[in-house]
Amino acid sequence: MTTASVSGRPEVDTVPGEPIAVVGMSCRFPGAPGPEAYWQLLHAGESAVSDRVPDGRPGLPGDAVTRPAGFLDSVDAFDPDFFGITPREAASVDPQQRLMLELAWEALENAGIVPAALKGTRAGVYLGAIWDDYARLVHQHGAESVSHHTITGVSRSIIANRISYLLGLRGPSLVVDSAQSSSLVAVQLACESLRKGDCALALAGGVSLNLVPEGFLVAEKFGALSPEGRTYTFDDRANGYVRGEGGGVVVLKTLSRALADGDTIHGLIRGGAVNNDGGGDNLTAPSRAAQEDVLRRAYDQAGVAPEAVRFVELHGTGTPLGDPLEAAALGAVLGAGSGRAADSPLLVGSVKPAIGHLEGAAGIAGLIKAVLCVRERTLVPSLNFRSANPAIPLDELRLRVNDVLSPLDSPDGAPLLAGVSSFGMGGTNCHLVLSDWTPASESARTPDRSAP
Structure with missing residues (x-):
């Protein structure tokens, strides 16, 4: 048995193999700006896939996407002051980083955890991400678009590291790229870390934004996209998938830790x-x-x-x-x-x-x-x-x-x-x-x- 604690709270023994509690959630998915909206969309049996490319996508002109997809609105919007980032630096920061800052904060709020209370604790961040669309946009504009903020702004590792920096977290902080399984693998790694006592709380999830037409082109050339722009899972009409985008975060603790802290438990990850x-x-x-x-x-x-x-x-x-x-x-x-x-x-x-x-x-x-x-x-x-x-x-x-x-x-x-x-x-x-x-x-x- 090992012990894990969050600063200011009594230590609780962790048992290898014990269930992991989901104590908070946040998400931004097509047609669903949060978990409750996501549930309403799914419960109603509605689809958020459309052929409309939202505004604020200078790298993705409307005629560049020839098939329906699932998009988020306002990925260009961000409040840098709230996160202590100057407007100049914010312009250099990949929207995937900005979205995950927002979702990490919202997930902690959903869990009833004051973000400042985690400062200096061994809380971990495990996120899946596979695309570098914003880096492609930056480099398309040549040397004049590069500043001393660019190296951190477009580096995928910083998607997790910026959250740890903002909240002052001392636990593991990493981005996982195992292609399309990345975000679920990130959650599994977070669960293993919690069971071993490497961290007492973990933020886990993933992000993917489609900001350039090349992402659609490579999927089409690979033969993965549905010509009709519809996903027919397990159906006799199955002929490929439709691209989507978004991000989600879950707040995880061992079950014993969650019970000791009096958390709302939305569900358990048993293994x-x-x-x-x-x-x-x-x-x-x-x-x-x-x-x-x-x-x-x-x-x-x-x-x-x-x-x-x-x-x-x-x-x-x-x-x-x-x-x-x-x-x-x-x-x-x-x-x-x-x-x-x-x-x-x-x-x-x-x-x-x-x-x-x-x-x-x-x-x-x-x-x-x-x-x-x-x-x-x-x-x-x-x-x-x-x-x-x-x-x-x-x-x-x-x-x-x-x-x-x-x-x-x-x-x-x-x-x-x-x-x-x-x-x-x-x-x-x-x-x-x-x-x-x-x-x-x-x-x-x-x-x-x-x-x-």
């Missing part, structure tokens, strides 16, 4: 695993065997029986190659292969049809969706599903795409269990195991969510 495909038909071809392995290791690490899981938030990009492999792996580990009954299939779905594929931030979008679903005990619909891809025998695999609003329950008061998957194009796979939180006794009761 997880990361691996790599380790070679396949080509560098970017997914591996069913590797996906099965990461699922088995995640549920073994969490101490959870796969057949007890109610739903999985898919990676679910809507590609004709990736979807059948993901379905087969799920069927082998959590579906028919686990002995799951035919009348109780594993519910699956993806948020990507609603907001687009957020790439470096895709995992955190799926995680926050799943946390909201287990908290509210309601599974929101996965959009654009009509009939299954012929290569995905849902009944045989004991899977069902959840395309309607559905109540979630668990037998005999058992934890409500869920999974979240995120896969990177280079083969780095991540799966996390979640559950709801029910206080074991009145003495462990968490505060009312509406309390200030």
Whole structure:
């Protein structure tokens, strides 16, 4: 056992393998400027994908994006004074850094934590990010656009480091790039750090902004984008994904620490695993065997029986190659292969049809969706599903795409269990195991969510 503490609070023993509590959340996703708006969007079964490029995108003229996408409004807006940054420096700072400063602050507010109280503590920051669009814009303007602020303004590592600097945090501070799985891998690394006692609190998540047309071009040339501009996850019309953008942050503590601090607990991360495909038909071809392995290791690490899981938030990009492999792996580990009954299939779905594929931030979008679903005990619909891809025998695999609003329950008061998957194009796979939180006794009761 090790001890971890936040300054001014009593130390609490941490036990290797104990659940990690999600005590705060923030997000900025297409059509959803915060967690409650995100829940409303998902609950209503609406899509925020459109063919409108928002204003304030000088590097992304309207005719440069030929297919629908999920965009944020006002990514050019920022209050530098609030964060102690001069206007001159702010102009040199990647909007991804600026957005994550805002989301880190909002996540702490959501958790009821005064940011100043963390100064000097071993709080960690783990963020996923994969694009450098703002650096490309800066360099397009030549030497006259470069100042002494540029090196920090466009360096991806500073997305995490600037948060640690602002808040005076002494814990680990790093940016993860494992391609599209980056933000979920960042959350898994944060959970491991908390369990080891490397930090007593962690801010984890990811960000991805689409600021230049080249990002759309490379995805199109790769053959990943849907020609129709719609994501058809697990559907017979699946022909690619739609790009999206945004960012999200969760505030994490060990369960014992969260209970000692009297935090509101939105859900628990019971365990997880990361691996790599380790070679396949080509560098970017997914591996069913590797996906099965990461699922088995995640549920073994969490101490959870796969057949007890109610739903999985898919990676679910809507590609004709990736979807059948993901379905087969799920069927082998959590579906028919686990002995799951035919009348109780594993519910699956993806948020990507609603907001687009957020790439470096895709995992955190799926995680926050799943946390909201287990908290509210309601599974929101996965959009654009009509009939299954012929290569995905849902009944045989004991899977069902959840395309309607559905109540979630668990037998005999058992934890409500869920999974979240995120896969990177280079083969780095991540799966996390979640559950709801029910206080074991009145003495462990968490505060009312509406309390200030």
